[in-house]
Amino acid sequence: MISALCLTLALVQATEPPHPSTGIAIERAVAEQLDLGVGDTVRLGAAPESLPHLAVVSAIYEPRPDPAEVSRRSLRVRLHLPDLAAVLGAPDRVDRFGVGLLPGVTPDSAAAVLNRSAFGFRAHPSATIASESSQTFKVVSRFHRAIAVITIVASAVFLLCIMLLKVEERRLDAAVMRFVGVRRRTIFGALVLEAALIAVLGSALGAGLAFLAGAATNAYYREFFDTELIFSLITPRIVLFSVCLSLLLGVAAGALAAWRLVRTRPMALWGRA
DSSP states (O other), X not given: OEEEEETTSEEEEOSSOOOOOOEEEEEXXXXXXHTOOTTOEEEEEXXXXXXXXXXXXXXXXXXXXXXTTTTTTOOEEEEEHHHHHHHHTOTTOOSOOOOOOOTTOOHHHHHHHHHHTOSSOOOOOHHHHHHHHTHHHHHHHXXXXXXXXXXXXXXHHHHHHHHHHHXXXXXXXXXXXHHTTOOHHHHHHHHHHHHHXXXXXXXXXXXXXXXXXXHXXXXXXXXXXXXXXXXXXXXXXXXXXXXXXXXXXXXXXXXXXXXXXXXXXXXXXXXXX
């Protein structure tokens, strides 16, 4: 069994060439920061002033990206459980451990069975632990949704204002078309079609800017935190939703502005030209 050990433990290169039997795996960040490589001998201890245990770096690994750990910048090493217990001076004692289940066994039922006979421990399904540890991300997600709603409302108002201004510029053309016998339905359809085209072009431009901004965000924060986490993810579903919403708002704004124009009498439109 392998256990992760936070590098609050001191980790320094040994000065003499002993022959330790303990093998450890260290993170790539630890190896780079302490200039360590596979085969190097190090001292381990529970405090910087006490480093009685010797170990050999047997592997360097890249940890799985974890959003909950990215801002902590923790440096970690991995030891076999008996070696970790010896370093900590606490044999047969662990803070937490995971239990794998056979196919068909539900986590809730396994946790219930373990808790009925539990003594000194408490079993929790991994989904429950993940939910508790991700409360911060849920708050951030709700905050992002609130910003998205405000942005959508503001963009809808802005789009409506643009369409009203564009339709206002077309009042003379609309008056002439009405004088020559063009039906209101035709004028209305042309204005709505124009609004739909503007909405599609705007959504395409916005999606392109979003991809560029997302790429820049990922490049900066991956370099800053030295991680492979994806900080900005734009999926086809998000793009499709954005385009459909933009088209819907554009058509609605265009229809409202066009209806305001076509219901006005031609002489009134001509007189305002």
